[in-house]
Amino acid sequence: MPLRSNPRDAAPREYTLESPQPHLPNPREMPPSHPSTSTPVVPGPRTVRNPYILETQITLPRTLDEVFPFFADPANLEAITPPWLNFQILTPRPIPMRPGAIIEYKIRLRGVPIRWRTVIAAYEPPRMFIDMQIKGPYWLWEHTHTFEPVHQAGRFVGTRIGDRVRYLPMDIPRWVPGLGGLVHRLMVRPDLEKIFAFRQQRMRELLAPETISASAVNPALA
DSSP, X not given: OOOBOOOOOSSOOXXXXXXXXXXXXXXXXXXXXXXXXXXXOOOOOOOEEOOEEEEEEEEESOOHHHHHHHHXXXXXXXXXXXXXXXXXXXXXXXXXXXXXXXXXXXXXXXXXXEEEEEEEEEEETTTEEEEEXXXXXXXXXXXXXXXXXXXXXXXXXXXXXXXXXXEEEOOOOTTSTTHHHHHIIXXXXXXXXXXXXXXXXXXXXXXXXTTSOGGGSOTTTO
C-alpha cells in the first residue's frame, strides 16, 4: 500500500483537536517511573500546529486474535524496526500494556543517538491502540494502530493492519525561510517512508503463513 500524505497549508494554523482523540501530553507532567509502579497517566489536550500525516495499511491472512497480541507486545518492535536504527527498548520487561503505560527506547538516527519515551494514550484490544511521544526527536508524534477483520464475498480473508501517524519535526529557526519544509521533504519524510516500508515487509515475513499465498489477500485491500 503506497504511503499517503496530506497537503499542508502555506501558513500552518493553530488549532486544538477535540475529544475523544488523545493529545500530546506535557512532558513535565509525566512520571519517569516504570508504569508498573506508577499510576497510569492519560494525556490531556494540547494545542498543536497543523501536523503532517503518514498513513499505511496492509491486509494479512491472519485473525485479529493472532495479529493484535503481536503488536501489543512492545518486545516485538525490534523485529519490525530497521536494523540501521539500532532500536533498543530500555524499559524493564514485561511491559504491561494499558492507558498511561510508559515505554522508553533508544535509537540511532543518521548516526545520532536518541532516547525516545512514549506513552500509551489509548488501548482498546483487539481493535486499536495509540502511542504518543513525550520525549524524543519530534515536537509531535502520535501513532494510531488499527486492526480490522476483512471479508470478501462473505468469507474472511484476513486482518487489515493500519498505521496513521500525526507528526511534526522539531522547529527550524524561523529566520531561515522555507528551511523547515526543505528538511522535512529531503530528510524527515524519506526516512519515515523507508522505516514504514521496512515495517510492512517484516509484517509479511513474520505474520503471513508460508502455506497461504500472497494471492489469498485481496490486493485492493492491501
